[in-house]
Amino acid sequence: AQSVSQHNHHVILSEAASLELGCNYSYGGTVNLFWYVQYPGQHLQLLLKYFSGDPLVKGIKGFEAEFIKSKFSFNLRKPSVQWSDTAEYFCAVNPRGGKLIFGQGTELSVKP
Amino acid sequence: GAVVSQHPSWVICKSGTSVKIECRSLDFQATTMFWYRQFPKQSLMLMATSNEGSKATYEQGVEKDKFLINHASLTLSTLTVTSAHPEDSSFYICSAISGVTGNTIYFGEGSWLTVV
Secondary structure (H helix, E strand, C coil): EEEEEECEEEEEEEEECCCCEEEEEEEECEEEEEEEECCCCCCEEEEEEEEECCEEEHHHHCCEEEEHHHCCEEEEEEEEHHHHHHHEEEEEEEEEECCEECCCEEEEEEEC | CCECEEEEEEEECCCCCCCCEEEECCCCEEEEEEEEEEEECCCCEEEEEEEECCCEECCCCCCCCEEEEEEEHHHHHHHCCCCCCCCHHHEEEEEECCCCCCCCCECCEEEEEECC
């Protein structure tokens, strides 16, 4: 079955630390890839997406992600986190023509 | 773990008819649920925020009378697409926030709607 796996359930960082959140998926065909963020009490917001082209994707708020096809991965990165980045982050995969499949989410806590 | 059940997973309806999609939190109380839709090759679009016991808050551009949302209990929110048209064909997904901490989010599996 198709699945999306986020390696870390809860990540705690200090401000200015670098962030990398792992995301792997299991699907052999072509996929669209997304990272969403949900701040406490708010709805999902799109951070970035990959459909095709340059596998290094830049999103909003200084986030970027790299699609590595051979590793079935789409890790999210940010060089220097801020307290305001505290939120839950979801990786999602959309096999073309198929439904959107979410990872279980990673809660990020940034200490001031 | 907590589960959000969405039903039906697939539905085909005729133009002009209405179809209801349910979103249930199976083992927790969800004070807030969100409804999204996704068009092909696009990301999710928030349609509305559903709060138990009160009217849903719709996003700009979403027709309230067409997409009726009812959050009648702490475990159930429904989205009814009224007078469906082929352009309403889409993937609809709900998410629910656990009422205890307010910071744990769970997703339904989504519902494919095809209007013919």
